Amino acid sequence: MDKKTVGIVGARGHTGAELIRLIARHPALELAYVSSRELDGQRVDAHVPDYAGELRYSAPAHEDLPALGADVVILALPNGKAGVCVEAFDKAGADPLIVDLSADHRFDERWYYGLPELTRGRWRGQRRISNPGCYATAIQLAVAPLKDLLAAPPVCFGVSGYSGAGTTPSDKNDPDKLRDNLMPYALTGHMHERETSAHLGVPVEFMPHVAPHFRGLTVTCNLYLARAMKREDVMARFRHAYEGEPLVQVLDEAPWVSRVAGRHHAEIGGFAMALDGRRVVVVATLDNLLKGAATQAMQNINRALGQGELTGIPVAPAERP
Numbered sequence: 001m002d003k004k005t006v007g008i009v010g011a012r013g014h015t016g017a018e019l020i021r022l023i024a025r026h027p028a029l030e031l032a033y034v035s036s037r038e039l040d041g042q043r044v045d046a047h048v049p050d051y052a053g054e055l056r057y058s059a060p061a062h063e064d065l066p067a068l069g070a071d072v073v074i075l076a077l078p079n080g081k082a083g084v085c086v087e088a089f090d091k092a093g094a095d096p097l098i099v100d101l102s103a104d105h106r107f108d109e110r111w112y113y114g115l116p117e118l119t120r121g122r123w124r125g126q127r128r129i130s131n132p133g134c135y136a137t138a139i140q141l142a143v144a145p146l147k148d149l150l151a152a153p154p155v156c157f158g159v160s161g162y163s164g165a166g167t168t169p170s171d172k173n174d175p176d177k178l179r180d181n182l183m184p185y186a187l188t189g190h191m192h193e194r195e196t197s198a199h200l201g202v203p204v205e206f207m208p209h210v211a212p213h214f215r216g217l218t219v220t221c222n223l224y225l226a227r228a229m230k231r232e233d234v235m236a237r238f239r240h241a242y243e244g245e246p247l248v249q250v251l252d253e254a255p256w257v258s259r260v261a262g263r264h265h266a267e268i269g270g271f272a273m274a275l276d277g278r279r280v281v282v283v284a285t286l287d288n289l290l291k292g293a294a295t296q297a298m299q300n301i302n303r304a305l306g307q308g309e310l311t312g313i314p315v316a317p318a319e320r321p
């Protein structure tokens, strides 16, 4: 079988490197090009040892991307930079499968918003796929099974490793400023608050923080319920919602970031009930670079190419009940 070719635009970044690793082990995909202005001309295997091959980074201008002819184009650029690339394909009359990891198309109804465990039923063959934000993935997975029972907006406290802030230098990825620290930011109006609210269809409140570890995030979601619930009934909803979903594990205890970092699935647990049964705290963790970005993109690509959704994704068996 001929492999489909993939171009990654923005391949120097943290998510780009994870995508290179995933594609290197994928049985039906191969890299056509990986772009980076900073690494232009350098061998990919010098930066991503899991990749074995001759490919070098290149730095095509956005208007030259269509001529490179990849079947699948992954945009792993900072927010605000995807639009010109998409325009270049439109202008050239090229229609590759495009997956945008940035936030630029998450509110564009012409694009499919790909959080497979919650939205795969809405995929109508779109060849433009918007990949959800990392925190937005965790929050939606934590809230969706109780959405119809909410008495108030969920209040979600988030902590992410600093790889979530990308490679452009800022306080949020400065190891000196993060040392022994927990840094709050965007405490109202974070883009993932809007994204989560729009896609869940209920208002969500979100307060993010960044911590000194590199990868993995956790969101602790406080949910007020319209009627008293028993813990076992809350858990039954989650188990039912994610039954048969290898990339979402429902646990009894609250999950830890250290156990999910470097792995491809999300974990949801805790389910701490208030005494009156009308408030529950749900904790969701995932690796922001994997289920929060690259792994989710691979699920979306596999599905759009007619492959099994988990092809090329090493799914670890559940470790704890």
Ligand SMILES: NC(=O)C1=CN([C@@H]2O[C@H](COP(=O)(O)OP(=O)(O)OC[C@H]3O[C@@H](n4cnc5c(N)ncnc54)[C@H](OP(=O)(O)O)[C@@H]3O)[C@@H](O)[C@H]2O)C=CC1
Residues within 6 Å of the ligand: 009, 010, 011, 012, 013, 014, 015, 016, 035, 036, 037, 038, 039, 075, 076, 077, 078, 079, 081, 101, 102, 103, 132, 133, 134, 163, 164, 165, 166, 167, 168, 288, 289, 292, 293
């Ligand atoms: N990090 C995360 O946890 C997550 C990130 N995302 C989203 O995925 C996208 C990529 O994130 P991440 O990998 O962390 O980002 P990085 O900052 O690590 O990488 C950005 C990439 O884009 C290139 N780039 C930077 N500035 C520009 C520019 N002005 N024009 C063209 N290319 C540029 C860089 O390469 P070079 O400068 O060499 O050209 C690099 O390859 C972002 O939109 C981010 O919001 C989504 C979910 C999770």
Ligand SMILES: CC(=O)N[C@@H](CCC(=O)OP(=O)(O)O)C(=O)O
Residues within 6 Å of the ligand: 079, 101, 102, 103, 132, 133, 134, 135, 160, 161, 162, 163, 164, 165, 166, 172, 191, 192, 208, 209, 210
């Ligand atoms: C720690 C940190 O800074 N995290 C990023 C979220 C990363 C992500 O998912 O990014 P996009 O939604 O931009 O794609 C942030 O809060 O903006």
